[in-house]
Amino acid sequence: MATGSRNGILSRHPSRIYFTFILLLLIFTPRADSSWWYIGALGARVICDNIPGLVNKQRQLCQRHPDLMQSIGEGAKEWIRECQHQFRHHRWNCSTLDRDHTVFGRVMLHSSREAAFVYAISSAGVVYAITRACSQGELKICSCDAHKRGRARDDKGDFDWGGCSDNINYGIKFAKAFVDARERMVKDARAMMNLHNNRCGRMAVKRFMKLECKCHGVSGSCALRTCWLAMSDFRRTGDYLRKKYNTAIEVTMNQDGTGFMVADKDFKGTTKNELVYVENSPDYCLMDRAAGSLGTAGRVCNKSSRGTDGCEVMCCGRGYDTMRVKRVTKCECKFKWCCAVECKDCEDMVDVHTCKPHKRPDWLDLT
Incomplete structure (x- = not known):
């Protein structure tokens, strides 16, 4: 997804060249249900009135805060990469579609576990991107969290609040207003x-806030500590939500349309911090345009694994080809004074296994 510098954000009166470019993009992109995720594809060339899929509230926020839209665009690329990392060894691998407003295609039209994960991690990505931009001084509307002052205590003793705490509460507040706006216009199960x-995605980022401290005193002793709260690496959020995907709970709408009921009547827990879904997922084994499945033909698999990346599971029993x-890898590396590491290029032959395509029924070849 292409992106420009933050200073390149256009106002509501962009140059004729950029306007023409975006207009052509919108005209010739296949029509489908759209979402704010497409901001990541437009990057700095944000034209709020022409981003497909934005509801009025989202468009108003876009117009008032174009610098935040740039941060959201950068964040979109980050959470999509994380999604693809988490599912790199699965039949559904969080594939994106170029020049498609929906980014993920028809797979998001189904209320499945995969949709649940994408909505959660995309919401988390907005929180992370906005909070980070606030702390780095990139936005006019927010800065570090100024509310943490005075003394506090942890398992290492007393400390003073100071430094620059990440403003997670503002990130959550804006993400809720922007991301939830479309869903609040309708009241159905999806x-x-x-x-x-x-x-769940927003709260996942807050869950991994960590205390960072700086020591003060003679020779770096910790006679006094100054501490602040900082977000953890986004990978921790991705790992957490990936586990929640595994344990996601099937739900149905209650009779009065005000909430969920768990489909499993024997379920005794709470859905508060769990991902929920309404429809069962397809198996993603075969290409199915209606379901948004790309199939697994040609996917690389691990012959020796019995997990989701193994050839038996990945190839859905169709078998695999070996090539x-x-x-070429770096080998025989040596440290050379000062200060470099010199390595040789070593070549070896390895077997790569890829899933066989689906075999057509013999009777189709007779017609």
């Missing part, structure tokens, strides 16, 4: 599911 998973390829 909208309620999305709102629930959006909240010998040359691999």
